[in-house]
Amino acid sequence: MPGLLYGGDYNPEQWPAGVQAEDAELMRRARVTTATVGVFAWSKLEPAPGRYDFGWLDEVLDRLAAHGVGVALATPTASPPPWFSLAHPEALPVDAGGVRLSHGSRDTYCASAPAYRTAARRIATALGEHYRGHPALAMWHVHNEYGTTCHCDLTAEAFRAWLRGRYHGLDELNDAWTTAFWGQHYTDWAQIRPPRRTQYLPNPAQVLDFRRFTSDELLAAYTEQRDVLRAATPGVPVTTNFVLGGWVPVDHARWAREVDLVAIDHYPSEPGMAAEEQAAFAADLARGWARQSPGGPHWLLMETAPNLIYTAGRMHTKEPGRMARQSLAAVARGSRGALFFQWRAPRGGAELFHSALVPHAGPDSRVYREAVALGETLDRIGETAAGTVAARVAIGYDEPSAWALQGAGLPSDRLDHAEEAQRAHRVLWRRGIGCDVIGVLDGLPAYRMLVLPGHYLMTDAQAGEVRAWVEAGGQLVVTYLTGIADEHARVRTGGYPGALRELLGIRVEEFHPLGPDDRVALVPATSGDLWPAASGGLWSEAVHLAGAHALLRYAGGVLDGLPAVTRHAAGDGMAYYVSTRLDPEAYGHLLATVAASAGAGPERSGLPSGVEAVRRQAGDRSWLFLLNHTGDEHDVPAAGVDLLTGAAVTDAIRLAAGGAAVIRET
Numbered sequence: 001m002p003g004l005l006y007g008g009d010y011n012p013e014q015w016p017a018g019v020q021a022e023d024a025e026l027m028r029r030a031r032v033t034t035a036t037v038g039v040f041a042w043s044k045l046e047p048a049p050g051r052y053d054f055g056w057l058d059e060v061l062d063r064l065a066a067h068g069v070g071v072a073l074a075t076p077t078a079s080p081p082p083w084f085s086l087a088h089p090e091a092l093p094v095d096a097g098g099v100r101l102s103h104g105s106r107d108t109y110c111a112s113a114p115a116y117r118t119a120a121r122r123i124a125t126a127l128g129e130h131y132r133g134h135p136a137l138a139m140w141h142v143h144n145e146y147g148t149t150c151h152c153d154l155t156a157e158a159f160r161a162w163l164r165g166r167y168h169g170l171d172e173l174n175d176a177w178t179t180a181f182w183g184q185h186y187t188d189w190a191q192i193r194p195p196r197r198t199q200y201l202p203n204p205a206q207v208l209d210f211r212r213f214t215s216d217e218l219l220a221a222y223t224e225q226r227d228v229l230r231a232a233t234p235g236v237p238v239t240t241n242f243v244l245g246g247w248v249p250v251d252h253a254r255w256a257r258e259v260d261l262v263a264i265d266h267y268p269s270e271p272g273m274a275a276e277e278q279a280a281f282a283a284d285l286a287r288g289w290a291r292q293s294p295g296g297p298h299w300l301l302m303e304t305a306p307n308l309i310y311t312a313g314r315m316h317t318k319e320p321g322r323m324a325r326q327s328l329a330a331v332a333r334g335s336r337g338a339l340f341f342q343w344r345a346p347r348g349g350a351e352l353f354h355s356a357l358v359p360h361a362g363p364d365s366r367v368y369r370e371a372v373a374l375g376e377t378l379d380r381i382g383e384t385a386a387g388t389v390a391a392r393v394a395i396g397y398d399e400p401s402a403w404a405l406q407g408a409g410l411p412s413d414r415l416d417h418a419e420e421a422q423r424a425h426r427v428l429w430r431r432g433i434g435c436d437v438i439g440v441l442d443g444l445p446a447y448r449m450l451v452l453p454g455h456y457l458m459t460d461a462q463a464g465e466v467r468a469w470v471e472a473g474g475q476l477v478v479t480y481l482t483g484i485a486d487e488h489a490r491v492r493t494g495g496y497p498g499a500l501r502e503l504l505g506i507r508v509e510e511f512h513p514l515g516p517d518d519r520v521a522l523v524p525a526t527s528g529d530l531w532p533a534a535s536g537g538l539w540s541e542a543v544h545l546a547g548a549h550a551l552l553r554y555a556g557g558v559l560d561g562l563p564a565v566t567r568h569a570a571g572d573g574m575a576y577y578v579s580t581r582l583d584p585e586a587y588g589h590l591l592a593t594v595a596a597s598a599g600a601g602p603e604r605s606g607l608p609s610g611v612e613a614v615r616r617q618a619g620d621r622s623w624l625f626l627l628n629h630t631g632d633e634h635d636v637p638a639a640g641v642d643l644l645t646g647a648a649v650t651d652a653i654r655l656a657a658g659g660a661a662v663i664r665e666t
């Protein structure tokens, strides 16, 4: 797959032949390289059990091949046909309240139902065999956005089998789940159920293990399709599109090892600059996952909306030029291209107003014209596909920690690991400091600086990795709620944060969570230290020094005079602790100072806020992506050739408002 991929989800089954013919022409005009086909087409591909109708899809693939468009061919298993659900009601998912859902939307399947798994394997096998060697076949796209949770009796059986693999007997499970609390002690495996809706608070370790089980069960459903496809079409990459969000019961860091290319779907949920920040976070997270993957460090933006940002019950239409700039921002961060949901806007169905490269208005539209221009742009910068992004800073983002902090019964109901990770990312992004967001802590030697924001769960092995890395010279920033619990969500006692207490040289005696409007004032611990006026929110705690030095102290209130931010030398490295949610200025100051001492400063210093500089490199070749997300012109230092215009750049380039440049550097 040389060059960059461009295109998106294509649903020809929704359209008559004339429109499909027009699609192929419009794709050629827009230089589309890739169409994702067949995602929800199961009922058309297998109209009755075991009876396949691939004729229409043959025509689609033949036509696309003739127009130079490669196909990411989907297995349609995210949307079982009506006949399947009627024949196998036990394969419909059951919610936490014990209610079995009905057919009528998508994702109406239970991954533990043998009938579903068999039917899914069968259609995947049929597709693999039928399209082996087809010239359009570029990639397999298994399923769509794995993420369905089921609580049925078949799931219960599978959950118990999974638990038997995880624990050496019931004693170990009872201990791990702290079942002595509220008399939940199990004396027989058969007594264990998925955490269905119950009287009051559920057991947090049971909930956490059920999420892990669901992730593994869905992964097994994915890998068995993948293996069938690999056997049928060796050499064709197989992947699935990861969906991001707190509800998703998938541990993507583990999944990344099983896909040939990490692919994500991303839809910002805020308009304005926040959308750029969210997109940058998602991209850096995808790249972090991709480092675990056979296809890494490249990854792919598989789906995003061409022309809308959906937020707070309203679709915001993107400003002219934004689709292209956001695509370049993804490519800058290592994406293998820019694919969209979707090619042509549907006339009906549940998502009839979701945006598309060919909107309801048709090709005579701003969006399609921008789509044509974007195709040309991606063509011009195709050489950048060879490059990778080298980050010296990492942020730890651990999905099981995020799940654990979603539980009830915690000291505050406003704790959110994903939000903590995004906050850390945002302050670095605003200062132009590039980073990977990493889901596992075993690749640390690649980084000079690591931020662990609310990494609530921590195993002894993870704590050991972090300690060894700091002692070898790493610069670590740990925030509140990191390393509090073990992998079973049991608190490590003796003073928080049990897993990292010694490394940080502190001991936290008790928490003082704050209300939504509470702020705590913070002052430099040593007069003359240069800090912006600092304050904290959300959280505070009673920190005692045990070898560390205070940098900021609480001023006023019950914690008056106690350390709020600390620093502790360990081996050749340094470990910082942040005990409250610092305001963005103070947090930015801290992270930028640590990054500077770690030799991990911004790609270009002094850029105006909202202007990004990101570098992709391959050996001695490098490309500097400059993205101006602001409404003003800006001059940015650069030297080389701007691939977008072909113009030579000697020492600076003027970026138009909302404009971009991709400089092949000299």
Ligand code: GLA
Binding pocket: 144, 145, 265, 267, 303, 304, 341, 351, 354
């Ligand atoms: C994801 C899904 C698509 C569609 C879009 C709409 O990308 O994969 O099928 O639902 O979201 O936002």
